[in-house]
Amino acid sequence: MDNQKDIKPQENNNQFKDIILKNNRTERFDINTISPKIANILVVDDNPQNLRLLIAILSMRGYKVRPAPSGALALQSAFSILPDLILLDIMMPEMDGYEVCQKLKENELTKDIPVIFISAIDATSDKVKAFELGAVDYITKPFHTEEILARVNTHISLRRTQQLLEEEIERRKAYEEELKSISLNYQKMATQDFLTGVSNRRHFIERAEEELSRAKRYNHPLNFMMMDIDHFKNINDTYGHQAGDQILKNVAVTCLDNLRVHDLFGRIGGEEFSALLVETSFNDALLVAERIRKSVEESTWHIDNKAVNCTISIGISELNINMEHLNDNDNNFSIEDNLAFEVNKDSQTLDELMSKADEALYIAKSSGRNCIKYR
Numbered sequence: 001m002d003n004q005k006d007i008k009p010q011e012n013n014n015q016f017k018d019i020i021l022k023n024n025r026t027e028r029f030d031i032n033t034i035s036p037k038i039a040n041i042l043v044v045d046d047n048p049q050n051l052r053l054l055i056a057i058l059s060m061r062g063y064k065v066r067p068a069p070s071g072a073l074a075l076q077s078a079f080s081i082l083p084d085l086i087l088l089d090i091m092m093p094e095m096d097g098y099e100v101c102q103k104l105k106e107n108e109l110t111k112d113i114p115v116i117f118i119s120a121i122d123a124t125s126d127k128v129k130a131f132e133l134g135a136v137d138y139i140t141k142p143f144h145t146e147e148i149l150a151r152v153n154t155h156i157s158l159r160r161t162q163q164l165l166e167e168e169i170e171r172r173k174a175y176e177e178e179l180k181s182i183s184l185n186y187q188k189m190a191t192q193d194f195l196t197g198v199s200n201r202r203h204f205i206e207r208a209e210e211e212l213s214r215a216k217r218y219n220h221p222l223n224f225m226m227m228d229i230d231h232f233k234n235i236n237d238t239y240g241h242q243a244g245d246q247i248l249k250n251v252a253v254t255c256l257d258n259l260r261v262h263d264l265f266g267r268i269g270g271e272e273f274s275a276l277l278v279e280t281s282f283n284d285a286l287l288v289a290e291r292i293r294k295s296v297e298e299s300t301w302h303i304d305n306k307a308v309n310c311t312i313s314i315g316i317s318e319l320n321i322n323m324e325h326l327n328d329n330d331n332n333f334s335i336e337d338n339l340a341f342e343v344n345k346d347s348q349t350l351d352e353l354m355s356k357a358d359e360a361l362y363i364a365k366s367s368g369r370n371c372i373k374y375r
């Protein structure tokens with residue numbers, strides 16, 4: 001970097017020219033279209049003559065120039081208005097250019113401002129030290145006007161390009177975050193019931209199929225529950241559709257409150273909910289169903305200053321699993337029986353469990369509602 005001929009600012013810029021921004025929220029940018037914002041340069045030199053000369057050269061090229069006759073004033077000026085570039089003399093009384101540079105690089109606000117040292121010292125060790133401290137360039141005095149301008153121009157363009165890239169990276173990160181949250185929302189919409197927030201029919205059935213095949217594979221107990229709000233039409237007719245919606249939400253919460261986290265629960269129709277009780281014996285499923293039925297019956301919900309009550313009917317069906325281990329002492333339970341049981345168990349489908357629970361629910365309805373039946 002000893003003379004001006006080595007510097008080809010346009011070539012340095014070209015490598016950034018063809019960054020094609022692929023999403024429609026960002027635009028392709030070109031170094032040649034970067035806004036011609038006037039660069040703000042801080043010139044630091046304790047020699048008033050040098051200072052005047054540098055100001056004259058840079059101002060003539062249209063740069064906004066601020067002078068600082070000492071290291072301390074340079075720091076003060078840099079922190080009050082961030083410059084786009086700093087031309088920094090090394091040898092100055094009290095605080096030399098190295099110290100100024102170090103302080104600038106230590107501060108988050110000023111660490112990325114390009115610093116070009118201008119010094120009468122031509123020793124390699126000093127130049128190396130300058131670069132080690134984070135300087136971008138080093139110009140030896142006496143300097144040549146064209147060299148100063150070429151180097152200043154190059155580093156200002158590089159900094160601008162770097163800033164644009166950083167902004168672009170930030171924009172893309174924000175865009176990716178937005179995409180992630182949109183995709184999460186879609187996922188929610190695809191799996192949740194829009195009114196109650198519990199699993200929708202499709203998602204419930206998908207998950208129930210998985211749990212059913214696991215229960216069959218490991219011979220684990222499993223029970224299916226179909227719940228339907230009694231005379232819900234009357235609630236809509238008496239209190240209005242919005243009150244009906246609120247009751248649906250409240251019933252969903254009441255059911256969830258009485259289930260374990262591993263149980264599946266979903267809204268599978270208008271005022272119908274289903275639950276799949278995993279690792280649960282039939283007797284325990286009956287207890288859970290009774291708890292739900294009783295909680296709903298005993299709840300009074302206040303909607304628009306009116307006290308609203310409702311009840312639900314529940315139908316239960318059980319997965320028939322191999323009970324061999326429970327029948328060790330039962331001489332009537334032969335190997336053939338067990339084999340028949342296995343075949344029966346494997347042929348049970350979710351559809352069958354659901355229809356059996358539906359039949360049980362139908363019986364509960366015709367037996368006066370607000371009760372539990374099983375098949």
Ligand code: GH3
Pocket residue numbers: 195228229230231232233234236240241242243244245248269270271365369
């Ligand atoms: P049953 O005891 O036999 O189940 O009687 P029911 O009135 O509950 O049953 P029916 O099938 O006759 O009526 C169900 C009602 O549920 C009719 C329908 O308008 C209402 N419903 C379905 N989905 C919604 C909903 O999302 N919000 C509200 N407010 N009502 C709904």
Ligand code: MG
Pocket residue numbers: 228229230231232233271
């Ligand atoms: Mg109903």
Ligand code: MG
Pocket residue numbers: 228269270271272
């Ligand atoms: Mg119904």
